[in-house]
Amino acid sequence: MTQTDDKPAVQIASLNKWYGAFHVLKEVNLTIPSGSRVVICGPSGSGKSTLIRCLNGLEAYQQGTVTLGTIELGANARETVLARRQTGMVFQSFNLFPHLTVLSNCTLALRRVLRMPRNEAESLARHFLEKVRIPEQATKYPAQLSGGQQQRVAIARALCMNPRLMLFDEPTSALDPEMVKEVLDVMTGLAHEGMTMICVTHEMGFAREVADQVVFMDQGSIVEQASPVAFFSTPNHPRARSFLNTLLH
Protein backbone atom coordinates (compact mmCIF):
# COMPACT_ATOMS: atom_id res chain seq x y z
CA MET A 1 0.00 0.00 0.00
CA THR A 2 1.45 3.31 -0.99
CA GLN A 3 0.11 5.64 1.61
CA THR A 4 1.17 9.23 1.85
CA ASP A 5 0.64 11.12 5.07
CA ASP A 6 -1.55 13.76 3.54
CA LYS A 7 -4.08 11.09 2.57
CA PRO A 8 -6.52 10.24 5.35
CA ALA A 9 -6.15 6.71 6.75
CA VAL A 10 -9.81 6.06 6.11
CA GLN A 11 -12.31 7.89 3.97
CA ILE A 12 -15.89 6.70 3.98
CA ALA A 13 -18.12 8.40 1.42
CA SER A 14 -21.89 8.04 1.06
CA LEU A 15 -21.83 4.50 2.38
CA ASN A 16 -25.14 2.69 2.26
CA LYS A 17 -25.83 -0.88 3.17
CA TRP A 18 -28.96 -2.96 3.30
CA TYR A 19 -29.71 -6.35 4.82
CA GLY A 20 -32.51 -7.30 2.49
CA ALA A 21 -35.04 -4.51 2.90
CA PHE A 22 -33.47 -3.26 6.12
CA HIS A 23 -31.37 -0.12 5.59
CA VAL A 24 -28.59 -0.73 8.11
CA LEU A 25 -26.11 2.03 7.10
CA LYS A 26 -27.53 5.29 5.80
CA GLU A 27 -25.33 7.76 3.90
CA VAL A 28 -22.36 7.37 6.21
CA ASN A 29 -19.55 9.87 5.62
CA LEU A 30 -16.46 9.83 7.78
CA THR A 31 -12.86 10.91 7.32
CA ILE A 32 -10.22 9.61 9.65
CA PRO A 33 -6.79 11.23 9.41
CA SER A 34 -3.71 9.10 9.79
CA GLY A 35 -2.74 8.71 13.44
CA SER A 36 -6.09 9.66 14.86
CA ARG A 37 -8.22 7.71 17.32
CA VAL A 38 -11.92 7.52 16.73
CA VAL A 39 -14.39 6.11 19.20
CA ILE A 40 -17.72 5.00 17.79
CA CYS A 41 -20.61 4.66 20.20
CA GLY A 42 -24.35 4.42 20.03
CA PRO A 43 -27.25 2.23 21.07
CA SER A 44 -27.40 -1.48 20.33
CA GLY A 45 -28.39 -2.17 16.73
CA SER A 46 -27.33 1.27 15.48
CA GLY A 47 -24.89 -0.25 12.97
CA LYS A 48 -21.54 0.26 14.71
CA SER A 49 -20.26 -3.26 14.10
CA THR A 50 -21.59 -3.28 10.58
CA LEU A 51 -19.74 -0.04 9.83
CA ILE A 52 -16.34 -1.13 11.04
CA ARG A 53 -16.75 -4.54 9.44
CA CYS A 54 -17.21 -2.73 6.11
CA LEU A 55 -13.73 -1.28 6.58
CA ASN A 56 -11.92 -4.60 6.29
CA GLY A 57 -14.13 -6.47 3.90
CA LEU A 58 -15.98 -8.62 6.43
CA GLU A 59 -19.20 -7.03 5.18
CA ALA A 60 -20.12 -6.04 1.66
CA TYR A 61 -21.98 -2.79 0.99
CA GLN A 62 -24.21 -1.73 -1.86
CA GLN A 63 -23.43 1.97 -2.28
CA GLY A 64 -20.62 4.36 -1.54
CA THR A 65 -16.88 4.00 -1.22
CA VAL A 66 -14.39 3.11 1.47
CA THR A 67 -10.85 4.28 0.82
CA LEU A 68 -7.97 3.11 3.00
CA GLY A 69 -5.00 5.35 2.33
CA THR A 70 -4.91 5.45 -1.44
CA ILE A 71 -6.73 2.19 -2.00
CA GLU A 72 -10.42 2.12 -2.69
CA LEU A 73 -11.81 -1.18 -1.40
CA GLY A 74 -13.23 -3.35 -4.13
CA ALA A 75 -11.79 -1.30 -6.99
CA ASN A 76 -8.86 -3.61 -7.62
CA ALA A 77 -8.80 -7.13 -6.18
CA ARG A 78 -5.06 -7.29 -5.59
CA GLU A 79 -4.88 -3.92 -3.88
CA THR A 80 -7.96 -4.71 -1.80
CA VAL A 81 -6.22 -7.80 -0.43
CA LEU A 82 -3.20 -5.67 0.45
CA ALA A 83 -5.32 -3.01 2.14
CA ARG A 84 -7.12 -5.62 4.23
CA ARG A 85 -3.88 -7.23 5.23
CA GLN A 86 -2.77 -3.90 6.65
CA THR A 87 -5.92 -3.52 8.70
CA GLY A 88 -5.94 -5.31 12.04
CA MET A 89 -9.16 -6.26 13.76
CA VAL A 90 -9.93 -7.15 17.37
CA PHE A 91 -13.30 -8.72 18.16
CA GLN A 92 -15.51 -8.69 21.21
CA SER A 93 -15.25 -12.47 21.51
CA PHE A 94 -11.45 -12.57 20.93
CA ASN A 95 -11.74 -15.23 18.20
CA LEU A 96 -8.38 -16.74 18.98
CA PHE A 97 -7.74 -20.07 17.26
CA PRO A 98 -8.38 -22.55 20.10
CA HIS A 99 -6.31 -25.38 18.60
CA LEU A 100 -3.16 -23.29 18.34
CA THR A 101 -0.84 -22.04 21.05
CA VAL A 102 -0.65 -18.34 21.76
CA LEU A 103 2.58 -18.17 19.77
CA SER A 104 1.12 -20.04 16.79
CA ASN A 105 -1.95 -17.81 16.84
CA CYS A 106 0.44 -14.92 16.33
CA THR A 107 2.67 -16.56 13.72
CA LEU A 108 0.06 -18.24 11.50
CA ALA A 109 -0.61 -15.27 9.24
CA LEU A 110 3.03 -14.18 9.27
CA ARG A 111 4.03 -17.57 7.97
CA ARG A 112 1.17 -18.31 5.59
CA VAL A 113 0.42 -14.83 4.29
CA LEU A 114 3.78 -13.08 4.48
CA ARG A 115 5.79 -16.31 4.01
CA MET A 116 8.06 -15.35 6.87
CA PRO A 117 10.50 -18.03 8.07
CA ARG A 118 9.56 -19.64 11.38
CA ASN A 119 12.36 -18.11 13.46
CA GLU A 120 11.69 -14.64 12.26
CA ALA A 121 7.93 -15.01 12.75
CA GLU A 122 8.37 -16.34 16.27
CA SER A 123 10.70 -13.60 17.38
CA LEU A 124 8.34 -10.99 15.97
CA ALA A 125 5.42 -12.65 17.76
CA ARG A 126 7.35 -12.72 21.02
CA HIS A 127 8.13 -9.05 20.60
CA PHE A 128 4.42 -8.20 20.39
CA LEU A 129 3.46 -10.60 23.20
CA GLU A 130 5.95 -8.71 25.34
CA LYS A 131 4.35 -5.48 24.26
CA VAL A 132 0.93 -6.65 25.45
CA ARG A 133 2.64 -7.90 28.63
CA ILE A 134 2.14 -11.65 28.36
CA PRO A 135 5.40 -13.05 27.00
CA GLU A 136 5.27 -15.88 29.52
CA GLN A 137 2.04 -17.33 28.04
CA ALA A 138 3.46 -18.03 24.60
CA THR A 139 3.24 -21.81 24.80
CA LYS A 140 -0.22 -21.97 26.36
CA TYR A 141 -3.50 -22.50 24.56
CA PRO A 142 -6.20 -19.80 24.53
CA ALA A 143 -8.49 -21.81 26.82
CA GLN A 144 -5.79 -21.70 29.50
CA LEU A 145 -5.83 -17.89 29.63
CA SER A 146 -8.15 -15.39 31.26
CA GLY A 147 -10.39 -13.25 29.06
CA GLY A 148 -8.19 -10.21 29.44
CA GLN A 149 -5.11 -12.23 28.50
CA GLN A 150 -6.90 -13.69 25.49
CA GLN A 151 -7.87 -10.26 24.25
CA ARG A 152 -4.32 -9.04 24.64
CA VAL A 153 -3.14 -12.02 22.58
CA ALA A 154 -5.70 -11.06 19.93
CA ILE A 155 -4.23 -7.56 19.87
CA ALA A 156 -0.70 -8.92 19.58
CA ARG A 157 -1.83 -11.27 16.79
CA ALA A 158 -3.22 -8.32 14.82
CA LEU A 159 -0.14 -6.16 15.49
CA CYS A 160 2.15 -8.86 14.11
CA MET A 161 0.85 -8.08 10.63
CA ASN A 162 2.16 -4.53 11.00
CA PRO A 163 -1.23 -2.88 10.41
CA ARG A 164 -1.63 0.78 9.49
CA LEU A 165 -5.09 0.79 10.97
CA MET A 166 -6.54 -1.08 13.94
CA LEU A 167 -10.26 -1.78 14.30
CA PHE A 168 -11.70 -2.71 17.67
CA ASP A 169 -15.30 -3.92 18.02
CA GLU A 170 -16.24 -3.69 21.70
CA PRO A 171 -12.96 -5.28 22.78
CA THR A 172 -13.78 -5.13 26.48
CA SER A 173 -17.51 -5.93 26.49
CA ALA A 174 -17.02 -9.64 27.07
CA LEU A 175 -14.56 -9.13 29.92
CA ASP A 176 -15.02 -9.23 33.67
CA PRO A 177 -14.64 -5.72 35.08
CA GLU A 178 -11.26 -6.39 36.66
CA MET A 179 -9.80 -7.32 33.26
CA VAL A 180 -11.08 -4.34 31.32
CA LYS A 181 -8.27 -2.11 32.47
CA GLU A 182 -5.42 -4.36 31.32
CA VAL A 183 -6.84 -4.36 27.79
CA LEU A 184 -7.58 -0.63 27.75
CA ASP A 185 -4.04 0.04 28.98
CA VAL A 186 -2.63 -1.83 26.00
CA MET A 187 -4.91 0.10 23.65
CA THR A 188 -3.94 3.39 25.24
CA GLY A 189 -0.29 2.49 24.76
CA LEU A 190 -0.94 1.84 21.09
CA ALA A 191 -2.69 5.17 20.73
CA HIS A 192 0.27 6.97 22.25
CA GLU A 193 2.54 5.34 19.68
CA GLY A 194 0.50 6.96 16.94
CA MET A 195 -1.51 3.99 15.70
CA THR A 196 -4.61 4.95 13.74
CA MET A 197 -7.47 3.35 15.68
CA ILE A 198 -11.20 3.01 15.31
CA CYS A 199 -12.84 1.63 18.44
CA VAL A 200 -16.44 0.74 18.95
CA THR A 201 -16.67 0.95 22.71
CA HIS A 202 -18.83 2.17 25.54
CA GLU A 203 -15.82 2.78 27.76
CA MET A 204 -16.35 6.50 28.06
CA GLY A 205 -13.29 6.98 30.24
CA PHE A 206 -11.17 5.56 27.43
CA ALA A 207 -12.94 7.78 24.88
CA ARG A 208 -12.31 10.87 27.00
CA GLU A 209 -8.65 10.08 27.53
CA VAL A 210 -7.61 8.63 24.18
CA ALA A 211 -10.00 9.61 21.39
CA ASP A 212 -9.65 12.69 19.28
CA GLN A 213 -13.08 12.19 17.73
CA VAL A 214 -16.22 10.63 19.09
CA VAL A 215 -18.76 9.42 16.56
CA PHE A 216 -22.28 8.76 17.76
CA MET A 217 -24.46 6.50 15.61
CA ASP A 218 -28.18 5.92 15.76
CA GLN A 219 -30.35 3.84 13.45
CA GLY A 220 -27.64 3.47 10.83
CA SER A 221 -26.60 7.12 10.63
CA ILE A 222 -23.86 9.18 12.16
CA VAL A 223 -25.87 11.72 14.09
CA GLU A 224 -23.06 13.42 15.96
CA GLN A 225 -19.33 13.73 15.49
CA ALA A 226 -17.30 15.82 17.91
CA SER A 227 -14.22 16.04 20.05
CA PRO A 228 -14.61 14.09 23.30
CA VAL A 229 -14.74 17.29 25.33
CA ALA A 230 -17.57 18.70 23.24
CA PHE A 231 -19.39 15.38 23.00
CA PHE A 232 -19.42 14.72 26.73
CA SER A 233 -20.10 18.27 27.90
CA THR A 234 -22.61 19.48 25.32
CA PRO A 235 -24.00 16.70 23.14
CA ASN A 236 -26.17 18.32 20.49
CA HIS A 237 -28.41 15.53 19.45
CA PRO A 238 -31.20 14.57 21.87
CA ARG A 239 -30.53 10.87 21.27
CA ALA A 240 -26.86 11.34 22.10
CA ARG A 241 -27.92 13.09 25.31
CA SER A 242 -30.26 10.29 26.34
CA PHE A 243 -27.62 7.70 25.39
CA LEU A 244 -25.04 9.39 27.63
CA ASN A 245 -27.58 9.56 30.42
CA THR A 246 -28.23 5.82 30.27
CA LEU A 247 -24.49 5.16 30.32
CA LEU A 248 -23.92 7.32 33.35
CA HIS A 249 -26.78 5.88 35.37
Added chain:
Amino acid sequence: MQFDVAFALSTVPTILGAIGMTLLVAASSCVGASAIGFGFELIRRSGGWGGLLVGFVIDFIRATPVLVWLYCLYFILPFYGIRLGALATGMIGLSLYYSGYLAEVFKAGIDAIPNGQAEAAKALGLGRMDMTIFVIAPQMLRNIAAPMGNYFVSILKATPYLAVLAVPEMLGRAFDIASDTYRYAEPLTVAGLIFLGLALLISQAIKRLEIRLLGPTAR
Protein backbone atom coordinates in the same frame (compact mmCIF):
# COMPACT_ATOMS: atom_id res chain seq x y z
CA MET B 1 -22.40 -80.52 14.13
CA GLN B 2 -20.30 -79.56 17.15
CA PHE B 3 -18.10 -76.45 17.28
CA ASP B 4 -14.57 -77.83 16.93
CA VAL B 5 -12.17 -75.50 18.74
CA ALA B 6 -9.07 -77.22 17.38
CA PHE B 7 -10.37 -76.87 13.84
CA ALA B 8 -11.29 -73.25 14.49
CA LEU B 9 -7.75 -72.53 15.67
CA SER B 10 -6.34 -74.27 12.61
CA THR B 11 -8.20 -71.82 10.35
CA VAL B 12 -6.74 -68.78 12.11
CA PRO B 13 -3.47 -68.56 10.14
CA THR B 14 -5.24 -68.81 6.76
CA ILE B 15 -7.84 -66.19 7.66
CA LEU B 16 -5.30 -63.91 9.34
CA GLY B 17 -3.24 -64.21 6.18
CA ALA B 18 -5.84 -62.02 4.52
CA ILE B 19 -5.84 -59.38 7.25
CA GLY B 20 -3.36 -57.36 5.23
CA MET B 21 -5.81 -57.17 2.33
CA THR B 22 -8.68 -56.24 4.66
CA LEU B 23 -6.62 -53.51 6.29
CA LEU B 24 -5.34 -52.22 2.96
CA VAL B 25 -8.89 -51.94 1.60
CA ALA B 26 -10.21 -50.43 4.83
CA ALA B 27 -7.40 -47.93 5.27
CA SER B 28 -7.36 -46.72 1.70
CA SER B 29 -11.15 -46.47 1.67
CA CYS B 30 -11.05 -44.43 4.90
CA VAL B 31 -8.55 -42.05 3.34
CA GLY B 32 -10.41 -41.95 0.03
CA ALA B 33 -13.82 -41.47 1.61
CA SER B 34 -12.50 -38.71 3.88
CA ALA B 35 -10.80 -36.88 1.04
CA ILE B 36 -13.77 -37.11 -1.32
CA GLY B 37 -16.24 -36.34 1.46
CA PHE B 38 -14.28 -33.27 2.56
CA GLY B 39 -14.05 -32.08 -1.04
CA PHE B 40 -17.79 -32.64 -1.48
CA GLU B 41 -18.56 -30.69 1.65
CA LEU B 42 -16.33 -27.77 0.62
CA ILE B 43 -18.05 -27.58 -2.77
CA ARG B 44 -21.47 -27.87 -1.18
CA ARG B 45 -20.69 -25.01 1.22
CA SER B 46 -19.46 -22.77 -1.55
CA GLY B 47 -23.04 -22.75 -2.85
CA GLY B 48 -24.09 -22.03 -6.42
CA TRP B 49 -24.96 -24.70 -8.95
CA GLY B 50 -21.93 -26.80 -8.07
CA GLY B 51 -23.04 -26.82 -4.45
CA LEU B 52 -26.57 -27.87 -5.34
CA LEU B 53 -25.31 -30.61 -7.63
CA VAL B 54 -22.94 -31.99 -5.02
CA GLY B 55 -25.70 -31.82 -2.41
CA PHE B 56 -27.81 -33.98 -4.71
CA VAL B 57 -24.93 -36.40 -5.31
CA ILE B 58 -24.41 -36.78 -1.57
CA ASP B 59 -28.09 -37.58 -1.01
CA PHE B 60 -28.08 -39.96 -3.97
CA ILE B 61 -25.05 -41.84 -2.65
CA ARG B 62 -26.58 -42.19 0.77
CA ALA B 63 -29.83 -43.51 -0.67
CA THR B 64 -28.18 -46.33 -2.67
CA PRO B 65 -26.96 -49.71 -1.38
CA VAL B 66 -23.19 -50.09 -1.43
CA LEU B 67 -23.46 -53.27 -3.51
CA VAL B 68 -25.09 -51.30 -6.32
CA TRP B 69 -22.02 -49.09 -6.43
CA LEU B 70 -19.63 -52.00 -6.49
CA TYR B 71 -21.54 -53.81 -9.25
CA CYS B 72 -21.92 -50.66 -11.29
CA LEU B 73 -18.25 -49.81 -11.13
CA TYR B 74 -17.21 -53.39 -11.84
CA PHE B 75 -19.62 -54.46 -14.55
CA ILE B 76 -20.84 -51.27 -16.19
CA LEU B 77 -17.74 -49.10 -16.43
CA PRO B 78 -15.89 -51.62 -18.69
CA PHE B 79 -18.62 -51.11 -21.28
CA TYR B 80 -17.36 -47.55 -21.51
CA GLY B 81 -13.79 -48.69 -21.83
CA ILE B 82 -12.87 -48.05 -18.19
CA ARG B 83 -11.29 -51.18 -16.78
CA LEU B 84 -10.34 -51.16 -13.12
CA GLY B 85 -9.06 -54.22 -11.28
CA ALA B 86 -11.26 -55.82 -8.63
CA LEU B 87 -9.21 -54.33 -5.79
CA ALA B 88 -9.22 -50.78 -7.22
CA THR B 89 -12.93 -51.05 -7.96
CA GLY B 90 -13.61 -52.11 -4.40
CA MET B 91 -11.59 -49.32 -2.86
CA ILE B 92 -13.11 -46.69 -5.12
CA GLY B 93 -16.61 -48.04 -4.51
CA LEU B 94 -16.28 -47.97 -0.73
CA SER B 95 -14.61 -44.55 -0.86
CA LEU B 96 -17.40 -43.05 -2.95
CA TYR B 97 -20.12 -44.68 -0.91
CA TYR B 98 -18.81 -43.55 2.47
CA SER B 99 -17.80 -40.11 1.19
CA GLY B 100 -21.52 -39.24 1.21
CA TYR B 101 -21.81 -40.09 4.88
CA LEU B 102 -18.54 -38.45 5.84
CA ALA B 103 -19.57 -35.27 4.01
CA GLU B 104 -22.53 -35.07 6.39
CA VAL B 105 -20.24 -35.60 9.38
CA PHE B 106 -17.87 -32.90 8.12
CA LYS B 107 -20.82 -30.58 7.65
CA ALA B 108 -21.81 -30.96 11.29
CA GLY B 109 -18.19 -30.48 12.35
CA ILE B 110 -17.80 -27.26 10.36
CA ASP B 111 -21.23 -25.92 11.33
CA ALA B 112 -20.20 -26.20 14.97
CA ILE B 113 -17.23 -23.85 14.52
CA PRO B 114 -18.20 -20.29 15.53
CA ASN B 115 -18.33 -17.77 12.68
CA GLY B 116 -15.73 -15.66 14.41
CA GLN B 117 -13.03 -18.16 13.52
CA ALA B 118 -13.39 -17.62 9.78
CA GLU B 119 -13.75 -13.88 10.37
CA ALA B 120 -10.54 -13.73 12.38
CA ALA B 121 -8.75 -15.69 9.66
CA LYS B 122 -10.03 -13.33 6.95
CA ALA B 123 -9.17 -10.28 9.03
CA LEU B 124 -5.59 -11.58 9.28
CA GLY B 125 -5.47 -11.84 5.50
CA LEU B 126 -5.44 -15.64 5.28
CA GLY B 127 -6.62 -16.95 1.91
CA ARG B 128 -9.41 -19.48 1.55
CA MET B 129 -7.06 -22.43 1.24
CA ASP B 130 -4.91 -21.52 4.25
CA MET B 131 -8.01 -20.82 6.29
CA THR B 132 -9.48 -24.22 5.42
CA ILE B 133 -6.29 -26.12 6.18
CA PHE B 134 -5.02 -24.31 9.25
CA VAL B 135 -8.15 -22.94 10.93
CA ILE B 136 -11.25 -24.86 9.85
CA ALA B 137 -10.07 -28.44 9.29
CA PRO B 138 -8.28 -28.92 12.65
CA GLN B 139 -11.28 -27.62 14.59
CA MET B 140 -13.64 -29.68 12.49
CA LEU B 141 -11.66 -32.85 13.22
CA ARG B 142 -11.76 -32.08 16.91
CA ASN B 143 -15.54 -31.73 16.73
CA ILE B 144 -16.12 -34.98 14.88
CA ALA B 145 -13.48 -37.46 16.07
CA ALA B 146 -16.12 -39.80 17.51
CA PRO B 147 -18.61 -39.99 14.60
CA MET B 148 -15.76 -40.11 12.11
CA GLY B 149 -14.28 -43.05 14.00
CA ASN B 150 -17.65 -44.80 13.85
CA TYR B 151 -17.67 -44.50 10.07
CA PHE B 152 -14.12 -45.84 9.90
CA VAL B 153 -15.35 -48.90 11.79
CA SER B 154 -18.28 -49.14 9.35
CA ILE B 155 -15.84 -49.06 6.44
CA LEU B 156 -13.84 -51.86 8.02
CA LYS B 157 -17.01 -53.88 8.42
CA ALA B 158 -17.98 -53.20 4.81
CA THR B 159 -14.79 -54.73 3.38
CA PRO B 160 -16.42 -58.21 3.06
CA TYR B 161 -18.67 -56.76 0.34
CA LEU B 162 -15.59 -56.96 -1.85
CA ALA B 163 -16.10 -60.73 -1.82
CA VAL B 164 -18.58 -60.17 -4.67
CA LEU B 165 -15.63 -58.95 -6.73
CA ALA B 166 -13.48 -61.89 -5.54
CA VAL B 167 -11.07 -59.65 -3.65
CA PRO B 168 -9.27 -62.03 -1.26
CA GLU B 169 -10.11 -60.38 2.08
CA MET B 170 -10.71 -62.13 5.40
CA LEU B 171 -14.35 -63.12 5.11
CA GLY B 172 -13.75 -64.44 1.59
CA ARG B 173 -10.94 -66.61 2.94
CA ALA B 174 -13.19 -67.89 5.71
CA PHE B 175 -15.79 -68.77 3.11
CA ASP B 176 -13.25 -70.61 0.99
CA ILE B 177 -12.37 -72.76 3.99
CA ALA B 178 -16.03 -73.33 4.71
CA SER B 179 -16.87 -74.50 1.21
CA ASP B 180 -13.79 -76.77 1.12
CA THR B 181 -14.54 -78.42 4.48
CA TYR B 182 -18.33 -78.02 4.73
CA ARG B 183 -17.74 -76.53 8.18
CA TYR B 184 -19.11 -73.00 8.43
CA ALA B 185 -19.30 -72.21 12.15
CA GLU B 186 -15.57 -72.26 12.88
CA PRO B 187 -14.08 -70.15 10.06
CA LEU B 188 -16.92 -67.63 10.17
CA THR B 189 -16.61 -67.29 13.94
CA VAL B 190 -12.88 -66.77 13.64
CA ALA B 191 -13.35 -64.11 10.96
CA GLY B 192 -16.03 -62.42 13.07
CA LEU B 193 -13.79 -62.35 16.12
CA ILE B 194 -10.92 -60.86 14.16
CA PHE B 195 -13.24 -58.13 12.85
CA LEU B 196 -14.42 -57.50 16.38
CA GLY B 197 -10.83 -57.14 17.57
CA LEU B 198 -9.97 -54.71 14.78
CA ALA B 199 -13.09 -52.64 15.41
CA LEU B 200 -12.24 -52.41 19.12
CA LEU B 201 -8.71 -51.32 18.27
CA ILE B 202 -9.96 -48.55 16.00
CA SER B 203 -12.46 -47.30 18.58
CA GLN B 204 -9.76 -47.25 21.23
CA ALA B 205 -7.40 -45.36 18.95
CA ILE B 206 -10.12 -42.81 18.20
CA LYS B 207 -10.88 -42.38 21.90
CA ARG B 208 -7.21 -41.72 22.61
CA LEU B 209 -7.06 -39.26 19.76
CA GLU B 210 -10.17 -37.49 20.99
CA ILE B 211 -8.75 -37.10 24.48
CA ARG B 212 -5.58 -35.67 23.01
CA LEU B 213 -7.45 -33.32 20.70
CA LEU B 214 -9.69 -32.11 23.49
CA GLY B 215 -6.89 -31.73 26.02
CA PRO B 216 -5.70 -28.21 26.82
CA THR B 217 -7.10 -26.75 23.62
CA ALA B 218 -10.77 -27.14 24.51
CA ARG B 219 -12.77 -23.99 24.34
